[in-house]
Amino acid sequence: QVQLVESGGGLVQPGGSLRLSCAASGSIFSIYAMGWYRQAPGKQRELVAVITSSGRTNYADSVKGRFTISGDNAKNTVYLQMNSLKSEDTAVYYCNAHRITDDYWGQGTQVTVSS
Numbered sequence: 059q060v061q062l063v064e065s066g067g068g069l070v071q072p073g074g075s076l077r078l079s080c081a082a083s084g085s086i087f088s089i090y091a092m093g094w095y096r097q098a099p100g101k102q103r104e105l106v107a108v109i110t111s112s113g114r115t116n117y118a119d120s121v122k123g124r125f126t127i128s129g130d131n132a133k134n135t136v137y138l139q140m141n142s143l144k145s146e147d148t149a150v151y152y153c154n155a156h157r158i159t160d161d162y163w164g165q166g167t168q169v170t171v172s173s
Contacts, residue, residue, distance in 0.1 A: 060155045061084045062080055062081070062153045062165075067151060067168045067169045068168075068169070068170070070170070071171070072144060072145060072171055072172075073143065075140060076140045077138065077140070078094065078169075079135055079136075082135070082136070083134065089155050090111055090157060091108050091156045092108070092109055092129065092136045093107060093109065093154045094107050094153060095151070095154055096150065096151045097152070098150075104118065106138070107126075113129075120146075125138060126138070138151070143169075145171050147169060148171050150166040
């Protein structure tokens with residue numbers, strides 16, 4: 059089992075920044091990749107960014123150049139730095155931990171971009 063606890067969401071104005079954190083605990087030794095997904099009202103959940111255990115990253119086209127995913131192995135924590143936020147980034151953001159056999163999800167944290 060893997061437990062994920064997210065933090066860092068909130069209300070920010072367009073053009074602003076936020077940093078999300080996701081702390082993992084439990085059977086973390088078998089995690090292959092961790093990522094951030096988001097789900098806006100009335101839309102499907104979509105991948106935002108992912109980082110593998112070897113440090114490879116991948117981003118959705120809509121966030122490239124604005125968002126950065128990183129990991130701190132000592133703290134078992136993954137971060138999502140979000141800059142130049144837009145109203146269309148408004149969503150619930152979920153942390154994901156991927157193992158070969160299964161996936162785990164955090165509870166979600168709301169990000170609202172509005173003036």
